[in-house]
Structures are given as structure tokens and as C-alpha cells.
Amino acid sequence: MRRRELREGAQGLLMVLPPVAVIAVFIGFPVVAAIAYTLGRAGGPNSVVASLGQRQFIVQHGVTLDAYRDVLGNKTIHRDLWATVWVTVLATLVVVVVSWAIALYLRLADTRLARIVSGLSVVPLFIPVVIASYAMLVFYSSDGFMRSVAYHLGWHSFPTLGFTLWCVFLAEVWVNIPFGVLMMSSGLNGVPNNLIEAARDSGASMPRVVRSILLPMNVIPTVIVATFTAIYVLGSFTVPYLTGPTAPNLLGPSMSNFFSAFNQPQQAEVLAIVVFVLALGIGAVYVWANVRTGKRSAVAP
Amino acid sequence: MSTERRLDGAQQRAEAPASPAPERTDVGLQIEHVSKDLGGRTIVDDMQLEVKAGELTCLLGPSGCGKTTTLRMIGGFLIPDRGRVLIGGNDVTKMSPDKRPTAMVFQNYALWPHMTVFKNVAFGLRLRKLPRQEVSDRVAQVLELVGLTHHVHSYPARISGGEQQRVALARALVLEPKVLLLDEPLSNLDAKLRVRVREDIREIQQRIGITTVFVTHDQDEALSISDRIAVMSGGNVEQYADARSLYREPETTFVASFVGAMNSYEATVVPGGLELPGKLVVPCDDLSATGDGTFEAGVRPEDVHVSLNGDGAPADVVREVPRGHYKEIVLNAGPNEVRAFVSADLPPAEHVRISFTRALLYRDGVLQRSSAPVSV
Ligand SMILES: Nc1ncnc2c1ncn2[C@@H]1O[C@H](COP(=O)(O)OP(=O)(O)OP(=O)(O)O)[C@@H](O)[C@H]1O
Ligand SMILES: [Mg+2]
Numbered sequence A: 001m002r003r004r005e006l007r008e009g010a011q012g013l014l015m016v017l018p019p020v021a022v023i024a025v026f027i028g029f030p031v032v033a034a035i036a037y038t039l040g041r042a043g044g045p046n047s048v049v050a051s052l053g054q055r056q057f058i059v060q061h062g063v064t065l066d067a068y069r070d071v072l073g074n075k076t077i078h079r080d081l082w083a084t085v086w087v088t089v090l091a092t093l094v095v096v097v098v099s100w101a102i103a104l105y106l107r108l109a110d111t112r113l114a115r116i117v118s119g120l121s122v123v124p125l126f127i128p129v130v131i132a133s134y135a136m137l138v139f140y141s142s143d144g145f146m147r148s149v150a151y152h153l154g155w156h157s158f159p160t161l162g163f164t165l166w167c168v169f170l171a172e173v174w175v176n177i178p179f180g181v182l183m184m185s186s187g188l189n190g191v192p193n194n195l196i197e198a199a200r201d202s203g204a205s206m207p208r209v210v211r212s213i214l215l216p217m218n219v220i221p222t223v224i225v226a227t228f229t230a231i232y233v234l235g236s237f238t239v240p241y242l243t244g245p246t247a248p249n250l251l252g253p254s255m256s257n258f259f260s261a262f263n264q265p266q267q268a269e270v271l272a273i274v275v276f277v278l279a280l281g282i283g284a285v286y287v288w289a290n291v292r293t294g295k296r297s298a299v300a301p
Numbered sequence B: 001m002s003t004e005r006r007l008d009g010a011q012q013r014a015e016a017p018a019s020p021a022p023e024r025t026d027v028g029l030q031i032e033h034v035s036k037d038l039g040g041r042t043i044v045d046d047m048q049l050e051v052k053a054g055e056l057t058c059l060l061g062p063s064g065c066g067k068t069t070t071l072r073m074i075g076g077f078l079i080p081d082r083g084r085v086l087i088g089g090n091d092v093t094k095m096s097p098d099k100r101p102t103a104m105v106f107q108n109y110a111l112w113p114h115m116t117v118f119k120n121v122a123f124g125l126r127l128r129k130l131p132r133q134e135v136s137d138r139v140a141q142v143l144e145l146v147g148l149t150h151h152v153h154s155y156p157a158r159i160s161g162g163e164q165q166r167v168a169l170a171r172a173l174v175l176e177p178k179v180l181l182l183d184e185p186l187s188n189l190d191a192k193l194r195v196r197v198r199e200d201i202r203e204i205q206q207r208i209g210i211t212t213v214f215v216t217h218d219q220d221e222a223l224s225i226s227d228r229i230a231v232m233s234g235g236n237v238e239q240y241a242d243a244r245s246l247y248r249e250p251e252t253t254f255v256a257s258f259v260g261a262m263n264s265y266e267a268t269v270v271p272g273g274l275e276l277p278g279k280l281v282v283p284c285d286d287l288s289a290t291g292d293g294t295f296e297a298g299v300r301p302e303d304v305h306v307s308l309n310g311d312g313a314p315a316d317v318v319r320e321v322p323r324g325h326y327k328e329i330v331l332n333a334g335p336n337e338v339r340a341f342v343s344a345d346l347p348p349a350e351h352v353r354i355s356f357t358r359a360l361l362y363r364d365g366v367l368q369r370s371s372a373p374v375s376v
Helices: A002-038 A044-052 A066-072 A075-108 A112-120 A129-140 A145-152 A165-189 A193-201 A206-217 A219-234 A238-243 A251-261 A265-297 B002-015 B067-075 B117-127 B132-145 B161-173 B191-208 B219-225 B243-248 B253-258
Strands: B027-038 B041-052 B056-060 B082-087 B102-105 B179-183 B211-216 B228-233 B236-241 B263-270 B273-276 B280-283 B294-299 B304-307 B313-322 B326-333 B336-343 B351-356 B360-363
Touching: A002 A044, A002 A265, A044 A265, A066 A265, A075 A112, A075 A165, A075 A206, A075 A219, A075 A251, A075 A265, A129 A145, A129 A165, A129 A238, A165 A219, A165 A238, A193 A206, A193 B102, A206 A219, A219 A265, A238 A251, A251 A265, B027 B067, B027 B211, B041 B067, B041 B082, B041 B211, B041 B236, B056 B067, B056 B191, B056 B219, B067 B102, B067 B179, B067 B211, B102 B161, B117 B132, B117 B161, B132 B161, B132 B191, B161 B179, B161 B191, B191 B219, B211 B219, B219 B243, B228 B243, B228 B253, B236 B243, B236 B253, B253 B263, B253 B294, B253 B360, B263 B336, B273 B351, B280 B313, B280 B351, B304 B336, B326 B351
Parallel strands: B056 B211, B056 B228, B102 B179, B179 B211
Antiparallel strands: B027 B041, B027 B082, B228 B236, B263 B273, B263 B294, B273 B280, B294 B360, B304 B351, B313 B326, B313 B351, B326 B336
16 A cells, blocks of 8 residues: 555656756756855856856855845835835735726626626737837826826826836736736636525625625635736836836846846845745745635545 | 514515505415516416415426526516516515525535535524524524534535535525525435435425425425425426326326326227227226317326236237336237236236226317216
């Protein structure tokens, strides 16, 4: 019995070995090298980049956290970090709320309008991020469409959103809405009608059905949308680079600045690790939610 | 307590529109000329049904005849296009399900997977803001009523189908509805459990005396637990009667063929019996009607009398099927196939004589009756 289990385990391991090996060689190894570099080790694979970079903190023996101190003590980076956090949190919140609302409407109303809305909500999926970013600017820059229209309607002080963090926020919402709506819709459509009807039958009003049946049954899709959106915004580059201000901006563009414009690759990699740790924290929420719901809905043996 | 208040409130609201009939305590549920169109088709067509208080009525009919649609109109999940639904004499036609004094047990139970058994049953009571203690007392009480005392804190996915079925029943009963609705509640259970659970349901129903509408397409189920059975076809009630009259005197050929087995022939009435195709005269003492011209004659297999010699029309035995305490024999009488249920003791034979002890005569699918019992 135990031997058979062992053999089956070994077979499984053998089957996942090739992809794991590929990841280990092409992603794992560079990651390890990068971490070593941020800790002051400039030998081996890091020697080329270390020979070009400026403002490096290198040690021959052991490790040093000087590069981290340098980055985390930098006032500009504080502002970037803060910008990243609030844009991420706000965009995630808005994406979750808006996609919940749209998906709920689609679930409960089976009308032509609902079908049109459901079609429209996935349109951003088919528009490249670069195009969408420029479209945002065309709409919200100082000489953009919105301001022109507002001006003609007599509102002369319509705010310029182009090249501000607000424009970044709007563009991030635009980019992430389709995934949110698709995910929430499939989650809500997975709730059978008769579960809703049974609740109505027990005397629940429609808002109560949403709160007591649909919401708890749609936790996993909600967590997926929230975590994926947050991780996407956290690590995004194109949107903040094209539509955001010079500074402060999200950590993505700032990483790129450190790497090429300032020629400080060590600091760029430290930033990458900071972003990675934040994303890891978000990922942990996702795993925790999955485990928690998995426990209760396991089917009887 | 508060359930009562809610139900009363619901009734007062319903009393306002045209419902002059004073409250009658003997009628549980009335369906008056109800019609419903769905997808451009008339699914339920001018249906009428009255269920007495405390009575269990089965809606029996083939797939697609509108049973579920009817039940959903009683429960408030569908609003009839025409006609009225009354509960205890009060018009509830347009009332939403959360306001109606009805409770539904769904075919696949519709238990909420994220709530434990206890929470599933307690949900409706909690909505009514009852004190904690009362909620748990009433849940415990109703779970005991349906015979489910453990697994109270399990999630539905972890209990068996039969237990889930009981939870669904408990969830419906805990709100003390005036009308209990069950849509094929046993179809997901295996054959043995089905028989046991249906008897349990019947016993609970009689114990608390709740007006019940039970949808099924299984005639056995309907015949064994109902006070009355409404046989439906094409969105209408073909016959509404107790099990015995439904079986002995089916009003239409549809009911005759749907409930139980029935031999049917084109026949004319001749002195002493019926003439079947092939100029075969079969003696029959008890005809539902007489008259000229052809009838559609229906004869139950147990009303076919088979003897080895003696009177009657000649017939050849095609095969015998042992059925335990009786046997079914298939005969050829001229060009006609005859099925008969006979005593298991009847010795095997190739050629026999048959007569009918009773035959029902139909014209245009409707049972023909003479005012007095006919003897020819
Ligand atoms: N929403 C709907 N739109 C269009 N047609 C419908 C709708 N609901 C039901 N029908 C049709 O109405 C007919 C009767 O449906 P119903 O569910 O009442 O049948 P039933 O007697 O319960 O059958 P079964 O024994 O298969 O459950 C079916 O032909 C079905 O296709
Ligand atoms: Mg049905």
C-alpha cells in the first residue's frame, strides 16, 4: 500500500519535472542571482551588470542590506511607493465593486439591455493597453475631449487628468474591468436559480438574497478578481508610464528609471523585490481564501 | 409566533383586491381558471383545482404537461397570465414568494452549500428576527420531526441524498406554511429509499395536517400517498379523484392508459358481451354503457377472466410472466392482444377461454356511462 503510493508519487514528480526544470533554469536562477546582487554580491552572473552600474553597495564576503537602506531611505521612492499603494487599492476596490454590480445586474435581469451591457463590458479586453492609454490621454489631457466639451458647456475649470495619477487609476480600472466582469459573471451564473428561489421562498427580500446567498457563494471569484487586479496594477508599467506624471509615479516606471535613466541597476532590482514581496502578500490572501472555502464544500466521500 | 404574524399580514394585504369570499377553513388551496404562456406556448390552460385543507394532492402527468409550471404559480415564482390562486380563501395570485404562506421543496433540494444543516433550516426563522433560543428550539424540533438528529452542523455536501432531502423538507416545514409544495422530491433517491421517504413524508404530512401539493410523474408514488390525484395532460387536469376511482373509473382514455395497465380495443356492444375486431365475441357482465356503433373499450388485466375450459372466447397463450403472487399472461384472441393478471396457481396451457368481468366504454376519449349499471 505505502510502496504503491510512493511509486505513484514518484511518477507524478517525474511528469512535472520538465516544466519545473525549465522554470528553475530560466526564471529561478536569474531570481536568485538578482537577490544576491541586491545583497551586495557582484560576482558570477552579476559581474557584467555590476561593472556598469553606479552607486552600488558591494561586499566581498557575507551580505549587506545597504542597497535596501539606500532605496528605502529615498524620499522620492517613498512618494512612489505611496502612489503605488493608493492607486492599487483604489483601482482594486473600484474594479471589484463595478464588476460585482455589472455581474449582479446581468445575473438577475435577463433583458436585451443586460445582454448589451455584458457585451460592452468585455470590449476593453480587445483593445491593446498602449492604444487604451493614448485614448485616455486624448480624453483627459489639458487639450483633451472632456475638457473641450466641458468648456463649451460652460465649465471652464474641468480638471486636467492626463499625466496625473488619476489618469493612471482610470486606465487601470478600464484595463481590469473585463476580467472582473467575466470572472464575477461566471461565479454568479454558477449559483443555481433554485438556490435564489429557495431563499425567496423562505421570506428573503432580493437585497437579502444578494447578501446571504450570492455574496458568500461568490467569495472565491471576488478574491480572484481582487488579488489579480491588485497584482496587475502593482506591477504595471505601460499604463503608468504612458499616462502618469513624471513623479511620483508607480514603482513600475520608477524601476525602469533606476535601471536605465539613472544607471542604478542594484536599486532597480531592490524595487523589483519590494514589489514582489507586496504581490506575495496579496497572493497569500488568495491561497488562504481558497483553502477556507475548499474545506467546507468538499463533497462527501 | 412571528411566523403567524407574517402570514396574517400577508393575508390582510391579499384580502383587499376582489376577494369577496369569506375565509373558508375547509379549503386549503384553490386554482381558478389559471393559464400561463411561456415561450409563446400555452403551458397551463384554464386549469382548475381545489385542495381541501390538510389534504395531500398529487399532480401526476407525463413530462412537459405543466406540473412544475403549476406548482411554481402556486409558490409565486411565476405569475399566472389569467386566473386566480387562492390560499385559505385569500387571493395570492400576484404576491411574491417571500410574502406567500407557501413553502417549496425543490427537486434537487436547493440547499445552500455555504450554510450548515442548522443554518439552512434556521435561515427563514432568522429573517423573522426570532430570538436565538427560539430559533434553535424550533430547528431542533423540526429536524426531529423529519428524523434527522445528527449531522446538524455538517455542510450539505457532506450528507447523503436522503438526508439532504430531509433537510429540504425541514427547511420548508419550519416556517409553518399553509401550503407545502413538493416538486418530484424523491426523484434523486434510489428505489428503496424512495418508497421509505415517501411514506415518511405522508406520515409527517398527516401528523401536522398540512395542505400539500406533490408533483410526480410516478403513478405508483401518486397512488400510494395521495388523498386525491389530479392527472394532468397538456396543461390541464384530465381527472381529479382519489386513487381508487382514478383506477377503477378513469374518465378519459388518457387517464386509463396513464394510470395502470389497460387493454383497449375497438368494440361494439352485442347481446351478452363485446364484439372485438375479428368478429370475436367476448362475454362481459359489466359494461359502463350500451349503445350502437363502435366504442373504445378498456379492460384492466385483472378484469380478464381466464379458464381452461368452459364459456368464453377462445384465445392462445403467447407467454406467461411470473409476477410473484400472481402471473401476467399475454394472449392472442383472434387479431387482438390481451393481457391478463391471473392467479399464480393457474396451470400452464396453450389454449384457454376468456371473458371480461368489467369493461369501460369510451367515445371520443371520454368515458360513457349509462344512468343505471348495465347488465346484458
Ligand atoms: N421559461 C420557459 N420558457 C419556455 N418554455 C418553458 C419555460 N418553462 C417551461 N417551459 C415549457 O413548458 C412545458 C411544461 O413545463 P413543466 O416544467 O411545467 O413540465 P413538467 O410537467 O413539470 O415536466 P417534468 O415532468 O419533465 O418536470 C415544457 O414543455 C417546457 O419546455
Ligand atoms: Mg417538472
